[in-house]
Amino acid sequence: MKHFSELTASAERIVDAGEALLQRLGYNGFSYEDVAQMVGIRKPSVHHHFASKTELGVVVAQRYTHRFRQSLLHIEGSQAQAPERLKAYAELFEATFAQGRRLCVCGMLGAESDALPAELSTEVRRFFEVNLSWLTEVFRAGQGSGTLSARVPAEEAARAVLAALEGAMLVGRGLQSEFGPRRVMEVLLLSFAA
Template sequence: MSEAVGERMRAGSRESILAAARRAAQAHGYGGLNFRDLAEDVGIKAASVYYHFPSKADLGAAVARRYREDTAAALEAMWAETADPVLCLRRYPDLFRRSLENGNRLCLGSFMSAEYDDLPEAVRREVQAFADANVAWLSRVIAAAHGAAPEACAQRARAVFSAVAGAQLMARSRSDIALFDDIIESYRKTGLLGQIG
């Protein structure tokens, strides 16, 4: 086997581990990351998981980082698709809805936030960075729609992020995606996810 083929296989294994770990963490949180179970899910030996991620903390931080990066890319793609900031704000909950559609899972950032006290420092930093990235994007969208002062935009952004994450949590606890939709619609009717004023 050539060195290039071996490198591609290692990269593929790493990506498969990250994907499996993301599914596990969205369903069971950081505590649900188990190297033996991940290895079985991916179809490799547990030692191979340790090759890529020497510790559970390394794996947890890598999963949370990738989740944050993927979410940031999705938010930027949404912004690029439309110049309408109000439409972006209305579409924002769709990112959280997708987790519910995928096996009644939670946003990884939300799940790990609930475990914050028990997380290794590297994972904590990624959880905070996830929330910060969401709030920064929402602040930018709100500023584009309304032109309010930066602190007012940040305050509203934190409210939107918290409200949408809370709606997801409530819907998950009842395995009821329709409840999520109803709560989000109520946010739109009250103006939290609609006209900004």
């Protein structure tokens, strides 16, 4: 199985196409033919880089999780207080949603988890675990400093935020509404205020 850090420029273009298709159509909604057309290559060339759709999906999810981790580190380095970190976190989802109501790669895959290959389900779970761990620490820090209410345990607050932001993207797409992750976080922060 390939790792996203080993990608050639050609393979990177295929992963970019796979990611965009996943965000719009889901894992079971696209084929290698769709990827080939989007990249402007023949289908056998896609198979040359990724022997299976599972391998492509795993690499897309790995890379997406890695980029998200990098963004979380950036938030930690640029935002000192928990409420500001949560707003910046919501902006990660908002930036994706602003691209034609695209969904989070792992949110979309999570919706299909019962029909995914085991290797891909593992990567999706890893994405959610990374996010929940980070959010839990943000809530613990905010509750400890008094910038966030301690009425809800940090772990539960973290789950609520992640579920709300993923859900905001789904509902926003379904309603064709601009009421996305940024606005949902603004509402949530009112309930988490100390």
